[in-house]
Amino acid sequence: xxxxxxxxxxxxxxxxxxxxxxxxxxxxxxxxxxxxxxxxxxxxxxxxxxxxxxxxxxxxxxxxxxxxxxxxxxxxxxxxxxxxxxxxxxxxxxxxxxxxxxxxxxxxxxxxxxxxxxxxxxxxxxxxxxxxxxxxxxxxxxxxxxxxxxxxxxxxxxxxxxxxxxxxxxxxxxxxxxxxxxxxxxxxxxxxxxxxxxxxxxxxxxxxxxxxxxxxxxxxxxxxxxxxxxxxxxxxxxxxxxxxxxxxxxxxxxxxxxxxxxxxxxxxxxxxxxxxxxxxxxxxxxxxxx
Amino acid sequence: xxxxxxxxxxxxxxxxxxxxxxxxxxxxxxxxxxxxxxxxxxxxxxxxxxxxxxxxxxxxxxxxxxxxxxxxxxxxxxxxxxxxxxxxxxxxxxxxxxxxxxxxxxxxxxxxxxxxxxxxxxxxxxxxxxxxxxxxxxxxxxxxxxxxxxxxxxxxxxxxxxxxxxxxxxxxxxxxxxxxxxxxxxxxxxxxxxxxxxxxxxxxxxxxxxxxxxxxxxxxxxxxxxxxxxxxxxxxxxxxxxxxxxxxxxxxxxxxxxxxxxxxxxxxxxxxxxxxxxx
Numbered sequence: 001x002x003x004x005x006x007x008x009x010x011x012x013x014x015x016x017x018x019x020x021x022x023x024x025x026x027x028x029x030x031x032x033x034x035x036x037x038x039x040x041x042x043x044x045x046x047x048x049x050x051x052x053x054x055x056x057x058x059x060x061x062x063x064x065x066x067x068x069x070x071x072x073x074x075x076x077x078x079x080x081x082x083x084x085x086x087x088x089x090x091x092x093x094x095x096x097x098x099x100x101x102x103x104x105x106x107x108x109x110x111x112x113x114x115x116x117x118x119x120x121x122x123x124x125x126x127x128x129x130x131x132x133x134x135x136x137x138x139x140x141x142x143x144x145x146x147x148x149x150x151x152x153x154x155x156x157x158x159x160x161x162x163x164x165x166x167x168x169x170x171x172x173x174x175x176x177x178x179x180x181x182x183x184x185x186x187x188x189x190x191x192x193x194x195x196x197x198x199x200x201x202x203x204x205x206x207x208x209x210x211x212x213x214x215x216x217x218x219x220x221x222x223x224x225x226x227x228x229x230x231x232x233x234x235x236x237x238x239x240x241x242x243x244x245x246x247x248x249x250x251x252x253x254x255x256x257x258x259x260x261x262x263x264x265x266x267x268x269x270x271x272x273x274x275x276x277x278x279x280x281x282x283x284x285x286x287x288x289x290x
Numbered sequence: 291x292x293x294x295x296x297x298x299x300x301x302x303x304x305x306x307x308x309x310x311x312x313x314x315x316x317x318x319x320x321x322x323x324x325x326x327x328x329x330x331x332x333x334x335x336x337x338x339x340x341x342x343x344x345x346x347x348x349x350x351x352x353x354x355x356x357x358x359x360x361x362x363x364x365x366x367x368x369x370x371x372x373x374x375x376x377x378x379x380x381x382x383x384x385x386x387x388x389x390x391x392x393x394x395x396x397x398x399x400x401x402x403x404x405x406x407x408x409x410x411x412x413x414x415x416x417x418x419x420x421x422x423x424x425x426x427x428x429x430x431x432x433x434x435x436x437x438x439x440x441x442x443x444x445x446x447x448x449x450x451x452x453x454x455x456x457x458x459x460x461x462x463x464x465x466x467x468x469x470x471x472x473x474x475x476x477x478x479x480x481x482x483x484x485x486x487x488x489x490x491x492x493x494x495x496x497x498x499x500x501x502x503x504x505x506x507x508x509x510x511x512x513x514x515x516x517x518x519x520x521x522x523x524x525x526x527x528x529x530x531x532x533x534x535x536x537x538x539x540x541x542x543x544x545x546x547x548x549x550x551x552x553x554x555x556x557x558x559x560x561x562x563x564x565x566x567x568x569x
Contacts, residue, residue, distance in 0.1 A: 017376050024373065025390040027446060031397070034405055053411035060418045061408055110305035119298040125306075131558050132313060136506040138531050139551045142543050143316035145535070166308030196297040225398030227510055228528065232535060243400035247517060257404050264401035272396035276389060279396075280454050287455040287496055 034063065039262040040070040043255040054254055074255035078263070085242075085260055092241040095160050095230070096223040102165030103219050108212060111174035112204050116186060117196070126175070132168035137228045148233060159233035160241075164223055170215035176285035177211010178204060214282030217275035224268055317551070324545035338545040348546060350522065351530040354437075358526070359505040362441045366501055367494075369445060370452035375486075377453070378460055388457070392450035399514045406514055410439055431516050437523040443511040448504070452497055459493030460486070499561045503554065 038046070045068055051057030078085055113119070114126050132140075140163065148159045181204060189199050205212070230244050242264050249257040272279065327334050342348050373391060377384035409415050410430035417427040430439050467485045476484070509528035512520055520529065527550065534543045 014380065017380050021373075021376050021380065021384075021387045025387055028390050028393055031394075031402060031405060034408075035401070038405075050408045050415075052413035053408045053415070060413045060421065061411070061415050062418060063408075063415055106304040106308060109301040113298040113301035117294055117298045117301065119294040122298070125302070127562065128309075128314075130562075131555065132309065134503045134558055135551065135554060136528075137509070138506070138527050139547050139554065140313060140317075141531060141535070142320045142540070142547045143313055146316040146319055147312055162308070163312055166305065166312050168309065171305060196293075196301070200301070221396050225400065225510075227399060227513060232532065243398055246400040247403045247513070249404075261401045261404050264398055268396045268398050268401070269393070272393060276392070279392070283451055283454040284458045286500060287458055287493070 035258075035262050035265055037064075037067055038258040039075055040072070041067045041255075041258070042069055042071045042073060045069065046254045046258065051254070056254065074259040075262075078256050078259040082256060085256075085263075087238065088240060088242045088245045089263065091157065091239055092224065092243065094157055095164075095226070095241055096220060098161050099164035099223045100216055100219045102161070103167060103170040104212065104216065106165060107171040107215065108174055108205070108208075109200065111171045111211075112178055112200050112208070114171070115175045115178035116181060116183070116204065129168040129171055129175075133172050141228070141232055145232070155234055155236050155239070157234070157239055160226065160229045163229065164219075164226075167219075167222075169222070170219050173215040173218060173282045173285055174208065174211045177214065177281075178208040180211070181207045210278060210281055211285065213275065213278040214285065217271060217278045218282045220271050221268060221279075224271075320544045321548045323541055324548045326541060328539070328541045330541065338541055339549065342542055342545045342549065345542075347525075347530050347533070351525055351527045354523065354525055355506065355508075355527050358437070358441070358444075358508055358524075359502060362444050362508075363498070363501050363505050365441070366445055366448060366452055367498060370449045370497075371456050371490075373449060374453045374456035374460060377457065388453070391453055394447045395450045397447075399510045403514050406443070410515070432521055434521070434523045436516055436521040439515050440508070440512050440524045443515060444508055447511060448501075451504075452501060455493060455497045455500070456490070459490050459497075462493075463489035495564060499557070499564075503557065506550075506554070 038050075041049075047057050049063055050061045052059045053061040114122060114129070144159075144163045145154070148154050148162075153159045153162070185203060185207075186199055189203055194202070225243055226241070227243050227247075230241050234240060234244075242260070246257070246260060246264060249260065323330060324338050325333060325335060326338070373387075377387055380387070407414070411417075412427065412429060412432075414430075416430060420427055428435050430436065463485065467489075468481055471481045471485060506527075509526055512524045512526050512529070516524060518529070518532065527546075531543060531546065534540075534546070
């Protein structure tokens with residue numbers, strides 16, 4: 001083999017890899033492009049391009065690279081003249097914020113106990129949390145319903161918030177985060193006379209922060225995009241979160257639908273971008289065997 | 291420290307209380323109700339379970355769910371592994387790609403439901419492209435093709451998750467091994483076969499089982515493709531459960547939930563045993 005070819009071949013391999021990666025990445029980039037450009041299009045242009053796929057025009061759908069006449073009109077209309085949108089948007093937050101806060105307040109101490117306090121039955125209890133975390137909604141929907149019905153909470157936002165609050169998944173993620181706190185540190189604290197609560201607040205929470213943030217990011221994304229739970233437990237449309245409203249939005253409101261989709265996407269993407277490190281950490285911790 | 295049991299109880303009580311009230315106790319009631327008739331009065335034994343297992347909609351949904359898992363999960367594992375290897379190979383520029391592939395996981399299904407309709411509708415963009423290429427248009431949502439649209443959507447949304455797990459597994463393999471193999475004159479394939487693959491084995495077991503169990507959560511992708519009333523090929527357990535729920539067919543629902551939970555519990559316990567033996 002000559003020096004030249006051995007130099008060229010790895011370069012070719014590298015280029016091929018980049019092309020492959022870019023091709024796959026286009027499947028994601030294109031979606032973002034569509035969402036942003038779509039919300040800058042006028043209703044006329046939307047009808048002319050994707051109207052056929054929405055049943056509002058004849059022919060077949062097309063999509064331009066850039067809008068012919070970019071306009072903020074649908075976004076402005078959505079934000080200023082559509083009170084219905086605001087109700088849904090706030091419903092989403094009214095579900096997500098208490099859920100995630102509850103996951104943190106109730107889940108963090110539980111995770112700490114499962115991770116760092118040695119007590120009888122710890123292994124068995126951890127298995128219960130893992131099993132619950134892995135169960136799909138089909139399994140929990142009936143038990144949830146039976147309780148919510150008994151408590152008279154069906155058709156309220158609490159019907160979605162409470163089951164989320166007691167979700168086992170964030171407990172597991174935080175547990176994995178707390179596992180990184182060295183036991184020697186806890187023993188030293190104990191010798192210095194710190195009790196369980198002192199140890200939890202002054203050592204556990206600061207050192208377990210990455211795990212807590214992971215749970216928060218994953219919890220937010222899960223609640224924000226939830227569909228099954230509100231669909232099952234909330235019949236009253238005035239209580240619906242945005243995630244339920246969007247799939248039902250009428251085709252004649254194409255401009256609004258585009259803008260609303262973007263508004264649904266933005267909080268999730270922002271949380272993703274700021275929390276990506278913790279998101280990855282959280283995913284990795286599901287991959288550590290028990 | 292003393293009083294571990296008491297301290298653990300205090301820390302765990304709020305969370306365990308909620309789990310008992312919202313999941314464990316009502317689940318026991320769910321199992322019980324499965325043995326009673328629709329009004330919850332008369333004990334009917336296993337009849338309810340038999341009627342669920344014999345129900346044609348249940349069979350269709352269970353078969354579709356099983357088919358989906360059998361087809362999609364191997365694809366998911368393979369694609370995410372290839373992506374992870376490619377990203378490692380282009381280090382340090384792989385970070386942009388990693389972010390890109392992970393992003394769909396964060397995108398709410400509701401925000402892209404409009405786009406999916408534009409893509410896969412009879413007069414949608416995919417068919418525009420197909421027609422331009424001289425092919426016949428495909429009914430993506432109303433035919434068996436819906437199954438493949440759902441598989442594609444699931445892969446699109448979830449490959450990033452598995453990619454992160456594979457990358458963590460790859461990070462666990464010492465660079466020294468590759469360097470030593472390089473010195474011994476091993477080529478890229480040999481390094482892959484004799485170092486990467488064996489090194490990834492523990493990860494592989496775990497990613498497979500996690501992905502398998504997550505496969506039962508596919509409903510959102512099906513809902514994205516076809517809404518609440520989909521084509522038969524993507525009629526899943528969650529659709530059936532929603533259906534029975536709307537008809538207040540609670541005793542059947544209880545029996546079905548118990549059956550599903552039993553199947554999953556067996557899988558989960560097998561997983562635990564598998565990993566205990568691997569240690």
